[in-house]
Amino acid sequence: MHAPRELFTATAMAPWWRAAVGANLLGPDGGLGVTIFEEMTTLAVQTGAINLGQGFPDEDGPAEIKAAVQAAVASGANQYAPGKGLLELREAVSAHQQRFYGLSPDPQSEVIITTGATEGIAASLLAFAGPGDEVLTFEPFYDSYGAVIGLTGATHVTVPLLAPEFFPDMAALEAAFSDRTKVVLLNNPHNPTGAVFPREVLQRVVDLARKHDCLIITDEVYEHLTFGVSHIPVASLPGAADRTVSISSAGKTFSFTGWKIGWLSGPEELVSAIRTVKQFLTYSSGTPFQAAIATGLALPDDFYHGIWTTLRHKRDILSEGLRAAGFDVYTPQGTYFVNVDTAPLGIHDSVDLARRLPSLVGVAAIPLPVFCHPQGAERTRSLLRFAFCKKIEVLEEAAARLATLSGKL
Numbered sequence: 001m002h003a004p005r006e007l008f009t010a011t012a013m014a015p016w017w018r019a020a021v022g023a024n025l026l027g028p029d030g031g032l033g034v035t036i037f038e039e040m041t042t043l044a045v046q047t048g049a050i051n052l053g054q055g056f057p058d059e060d061g062p063a064e065i066k067a068a069v070q071a072a073v074a075s076g077a078n079q080y081a082p083g084k085g086l087l088e089l090r091e092a093v094s095a096h097q098q099r100f101y102g103l104s105p106d107p108q109s110e111v112i113i114t115t116g117a118t119e120g121i122a123a124s125l126l127a128f129a130g131p132g133d134e135v136l137t138f139e140p141f142y143d144s145y146g147a148v149i150g151l152t153g154a155t156h157v158t159v160p161l162l163a164p165e166f167f168p169d170m171a172a173l174e175a176a177f178s179d180r181t182k183v184v185l186l187n188n189p190h191n192p193t194g195a196v197f198p199r200e201v202l203q204r205v206v207d208l209a210r211k212h213d214c215l216i217i218t219d220e221v222y223e224h225l226t227f228g229v230s231h232i233p234v235a236s237l238p239g240a241a242d243r244t245v246s247i248s249s250a251g252k253t254f255s256f257t258g259w260k261i262g263w264l265s266g267p268e269e270l271v272s273a274i275r276t277v278k279q280f281l282t283y284s285s286g287t288p289f290q291a292a293i294a295t296g297l298a299l300p301d302d303f304y305h306g307i308w309t310t311l312r313h314k315r316d317i318l319s320e321g322l323r324a325a326g327f328d329v330y331t332p333q334g335t336y337f338v339n340v341d342t343a344p345l346g347i348h349d350s351v352d353l354a355r356r357l358p359s360l361v362g363v364a365a366i367p368l369p370v371f372c373h374p375q376g377a378e379r380t381r382s383l384l385r386f387a388f389c390k391k392i393e394v395l396e397e398a399a400a401r402l403a404t405l406s407g408k409l
């Protein structure tokens with residue numbers, strides 16, 4: 001017996017989720033498609049282009065963390081970790097928050113280790129949001145947010161971030177809250193815009209969350225990637241601690257995106273609700289990697305200083321190249337992404353340009369509209385995102401290639 005053909009196509013997907021992942025995932029024939037990240041990476045491979053699309057470093061993180069994972073494997077840390085994660089990593093997460101932010105979550109009851117920040121985000125949303133609720137995010141938004149909000153059955157409400165700083169309009173922020181708002185899902189520093197929100201914006205979110213009695217889930221995976229501005233954890237603001245779940249991960253800080261070690265912290269009752277969901281997603285993962293990241297979190301201040309000083313230099317090399325190529329460049333204060341407006345080159349459709357860029361000049365990038373719902377996509381139609389977490393010589397070569405663009409359009 002053959003299963004009906006539609007079981008192998010998008011029509012077999014739950015309709016609310018299909019709607020949520022929308023055009024970014026579904027192929028033009030209605031079959032299961034690939035994300036734009038995969039499409040651009042494939043194009044980059046086919047054309048030999050420099051891949052400044054997907055955000056992953058092209059160099060490994062610290063040697064002592066790699067040695068620690070090898071030692072953990074050799075010593076037999078190879079079976080399931082506890083559902084909450086290894087105690088040594090939960091303790092290291094708590095110590096890291098104390099050292100950098102003066103926060104002191106209890107490693108026994110207020111911290112859990114997740115399979116990357118991605119699982120922390122999914123488990124948190126699934127624990128708290130459901131049909132009839134609204135989940136509020138800024139827009140553009142990291143792509144997993146829309147998909148997971150769709151999985152919960154809640155409605156995704158967005159507040160636009162406005163160029164050049166990519167901060168929200170405060171009146172629009174206030175208007176986006178309603179009595180149905182269950183969760184505000186923040187991301188700071190912000191992917192894809194590179195914005196680092198000032199204290200006033202974050203405090204306003206906290207005050208509105210209190211007014212509407214909703215939770216704050218904050219994705220701070222780029223916490224150590226800020227340039228000349230300090231990262232302010234939302235949980236440290238007045239009125240936030242009792243309703244905030246903070247999420248981070250090792251991928252960006254330590255340049256080990258493939259290890260997928262993340263964590264979250266917050267009040268015990270919220271963390272235990274998330275843990276209940278998390279145990280049915282992965283239960284636990286990456287035992288030896290968890291042990292190694294505990295070593296990483298304890299690295300001295302020099303290491304953390306080195307992360308942002310090195311990246312700031314890389315940001316400046318690529319930004320200069322993009323400016324020389326004729327784009328308007330929005331200099332980011334955080335993350336490893338820089339956005340440009342392609343309009344000065346007479347281009348108004350960044351999705352189309354992203355598809356042509358690899359063969360035109362040998363560089364791949366990601367168009368901003370893919371991080372938006374249709375209205376937001378219209379607003380960001382000429383914007384393109386480049387990743388600068390690459391070797392200096394790679395960025396210099398990319399800049400040289402981009403300099404030839406205007407002559408080829």
Ligand SMILES: Cc1ncc(COP(=O)(O)O)c(C=O)c1O
Nearest residue numbers: 116117118142191221249251262
């Ligand atoms: C804003 C944001 N959150 C979460 C993630 C995923 O983190 P992880 O790899 O730890 O799951 C990313 C990765 O690009 C990201 O940009």
